[in-house]
Each structure stands twice: as structure tokens, then as C-alpha cells.
Amino acid sequence: MLVGTEIKAIREGKASLVDSFCYFRNGELFIKSLNISIYTEGNLYNHEPTRERKLLLSKQELTKLQKKMMDKGLTIIPTLLFTSDSGYAKVEIAVAKGKKNYDKRDDLKTKDLNREMDRKFK
Numbered sequence: 001m002l003v004g005t006e007i008k009a010i011r012e013g014k015a016s017l018v019d020s021f022c023y024f025r026n027g028e029l030f031i032k033s034l035n036i037s038i039y040t041e042g043n044l045y046n047h048e049p050t051r052e053r054k055l056l057l058s059k060q061e062l063t064k065l066q067k068k069m070m071d072k073g074l075t076i077i078p079t080l081l082f083t084s085d086s087g088y089a090k091v092e093i094a095v096a097k098g099k100k101n102y103d104k105r106d107d108l109k110t111k112d113l114n115r116e117m118d119r120k121f122k
Contacts, residue, residue, distance in 0.1 A: 001054045005042035010089050015081050022093060023075035029055045068095050
């Protein structure tokens with residue numbers, strides 16, 4: 001559910017999904033930490049950039065996601081924010097599993113190796 005200035009800012013491309021996530025509260029799905037920048041033309045009625053926003057889903061979609069959330073270590077994250085042809089703002093969400101510590105160590109190791117290779121060839 002968006003306020004008028006939020007949809008205008010999204011259409012201008014002033015939204016960021018970095019560090020945002022979804023959670024259930026009272027059987028409804030909310031998105032937190034979605035940063036929609038302040039609309040430049042909005043004055044007194046401008047919105048708060050990082051407020052919680054309710055996602056509008058059907059009952060079937062909500063129950064399906066709640067069943068998946070029962071598994072340990074799963075979370076719902078937004079992957080894409082776009083406006084449809086009819087002008088509505090849409091959020092594509094995904095159920096994801098967090099990395100284990102050994103996965104993080106492997107990623108850090110490859111990142112360090114790539115950095116060293118770049119230094120040698122420059």
C-alpha cells in the first residue's frame with residue numbers, strides 16, 4: 001500500500017531494495033527497509049522514506065508463503081521493484097536461504113584471490 005508521493009518517486013526510479021526484507025504480522029505480509037526517496041515536488045504531504053509497507057497478496061499466496069516460512073533459515077526478500085503497464089508498482093519477492101559460515105569463507109577466499117590477481121596484472 002503506497003502513498004501518492006511514493007508511487008511518483010518510484011516512477012522516477014528513486015527506490016532502493018538494499019537491506020530490505022519481508023515479514024509476517026497478523027497474517028499479513030509487510031516489507032521493511034525499502035527506501036523510496038522523498039519526491040522532490042511533494043511538499044507538506046511527502047512520505048517517510050523507509051516506513052513499513054504492506055504488500056497486497058491474495059489469501060492463497062499468503063498461506064503458501066507462510067508454509068514455506070515454517071522451514072528453519074528461510075526468509076522472504078524483494079528482488080525487483082518495477083511499475084506495470086497499467087501504472088501499478090509491483091515487487092517481485094523470493095524465498096531465500098541464508099549462507100552458512102563455510103560458504104561465506106569460500107566467498108571471501110575467492111574474493112581475496114581475485115583482488116591479488118588484479119594487483120599483479122596492473
